[in-house]
Amino acid sequence: MASNGTSQHGTAANGNRTDGPARIVLVGRTGLDGVLAAPATTEMVRVRSGMDALGEVSAWSRQRHDQSGEQVVVLGEAIDADPTLLRARKLVEALRRLDPNVRVLAVGRPLHDEGQEQGEDTFDGWLDIDDPAFSSRVLLHGQRAARAATPDSPPAGRAVEVHAPEPPAPPARPVPADDRHLVELMLEGNPIAPAAVEIASRRLGVPLTLEDASGRDAGPGRALLPGLEGQVLVGPRATGEQLTDAAEWLSGWLRLEARQRTLAVEANTDPLTGAWNRRHFDATLAKAIQAAGEARRDLSVLVFDIDDFKQYNDEHGHDAGDEILREVVQLLQSVIRPTDKVCRIGGDEFAVIFDDPSGPREPTSRHPRSVVGVAKRFQQQVAAKRFPKLGEDAPGRLTISGGLATFPWDGLDGASLVRAADQRAMESKHQGKNAIELGPSSD
DSSP states (O other): OOOSSSOOOOOTSSSOOOOOEEEEEEEEEOSTTTTTOTTTTTTTEEEHHHHHHHHHHHHHHHHHOOOOOOOOEEEOGGGTTTTOOOOHHHHHHHHHHTTTTTTTEEEEEEOOOOSOOTTSSSSEEEOOOOOOHHHHHHHOOOOHHHHHHHSSSTTOOOOOOOOOOOOOOOOSOOOOOHHHHHHHHHHHHOHHHHHHHHHHHHTSSOOOEEEEETTTOOOOTTTEEOOOOEEEEEEETHHHHHHHHHHHHHHHHHHHHHHHHHHHHHHHHHTTOSSHHHHHHHHHHHHHHHHHHHHHHHEEEEEEETHHHHHHHHHOOHHHHHHHHHHHHHHHHHHHHTEEEEOOOOOSSSEEEEEEETTTTTTTTTTTTHHHHHHHHHHHHHHHHGGGGGGGGOTTTTOOOEEEEEEESSSHHHHHHHHHHHHHHHEEEEETSSSSSGGGGGG
């Protein structure tokens, strides 16, 4: 996890050098960044969220091995938004699994979790932003709070400073993972499996991997993912119950991701032809133009429609018209690259985004000349295609007319490119149809 900043200090609040924790992690806005004093041997790290804090604590614990030193985590403004402390309690439990000796402090006033014994606090202490000297003293010299109940609750703005017993053994069941990061990945269209496995590993405190089942059933250190064939969660150091629970949790997320991906495709696909729809065309073209501009490469848009399509519909029926649309898309998809996008943007109007993010289609080719060759080839295949539902009139009767526009020569945004391609398509119609107007950039 990347921290927002790291600093070191050499004096305590009273101006004297002092020993202190080896590392302090400030989470969120604590209000203490500019007033806490720590010795030069203390590393101070600032992170944005509890998830980042887990990553910092885990990484530091792995790096230090058997070296002495204490980590202190200070939770800031998130406490105010979590009055019951349920989320905070889960975060503290996860931190202590990663480092049993970590000390967790909160900024604010002591609160108590529902279901806790009176006096038992989630944190090892509380810091007061209005009393920097007190907060520095607690931060540098306080100790782990006892987990057993105490007779009285700690006063507001004051820390619990009692010795802790041996840390309790981690529970067998994994702590529910913070799902915000996984949701963000899904919304961005990124795979969530690596992040989800990492979260599960942190919660259990043991390494987990997701592997192909390869014909093997579940066994010691292995758990099949319910509802997902061919995948198994592997964790030799986890108990059977831990692994089963983690596999169920992971399966739920991966099935949700698959459903989300299906819904996203359906929302952006033309159900008749299987081409992308207008919504997808507009969004994809905008992103492709931005990427092409940053990489200083060309990008072309072909807009075309089927000549006299209404006549075919009227003479042969809508079933024949639907078949024409489907087969035209299939023909086009057979001559373009996977990175190119075929989109249906109107009744019989289509657009193709020709993008070359990985370089020229052929080592000696140059965009947009290579696109012109693809468009001409497609035009010829449509004209030669036999459409059974058109009967005797089929051979040679179906033609297309279109126009080609290229970024940045014909426009710097999607609307400009489509407008230029549309204008050239109209010129193709005026010239007698069965033509693709290319424009000067294709010469």
